[in-house]
Amino acid sequence: MEDSGMRIGEVAERTGLSVRTLRHYDEVGVVSPSGYTPGGFRLYSGDDIERIMLIRRMKPLEFTLEEMRGFLDAVDHPDTPGARKTIALIRAEAATRLEKLRRRVGYAEEFLRLVEDL
Structure with missing residues (x-):
């Protein structure tokens, strides 16, 4: 993925989850970003965000x-x-x-x- 997609801070704001939580999800393999910038920043696609939202909906349960x-x-x-x-x-x-x-x-x-x- 080129430099398209949302960075982790934007995803955190959109999903209501913390940056720390999103990094943890990546580390444990629940949801990982689809790409990275040339500088190594995580980039999340629309599909990644849908997956994150599904996880967020499972959390209260x-x-x-x-x-x-x-x-x-x-x-x-x-x-x-x-x-x-x-x-x-x-x-x-x-x-x-x-x-x-x-x-x-x-x-x-x-x-x-x-x-x-x-």
Whole structure:
């Protein structure tokens, strides 16, 4: 990739993630930039940003980086053995975790109402 794409600071601003988090994702192989400038700066494509946003959406559901990587590998290669099963398992787990999260938000809202009445 030539000097086209977004630099890491721009991606951090757009995604709401920190530069440190984006670097960590690159180091552990969850999402890496598609290219680099001649000076060695990371450059992220639109597809890279979509992948980062998918990861960001998984974070509140507390998926591990390993689970995210496995899911993304399955999405990237849906015809490989086990990919559809991985996607189905993550889908089911996401639904379960979302329900737990909704319940926790409900408790937090109840608490806030109680505190406001003090």
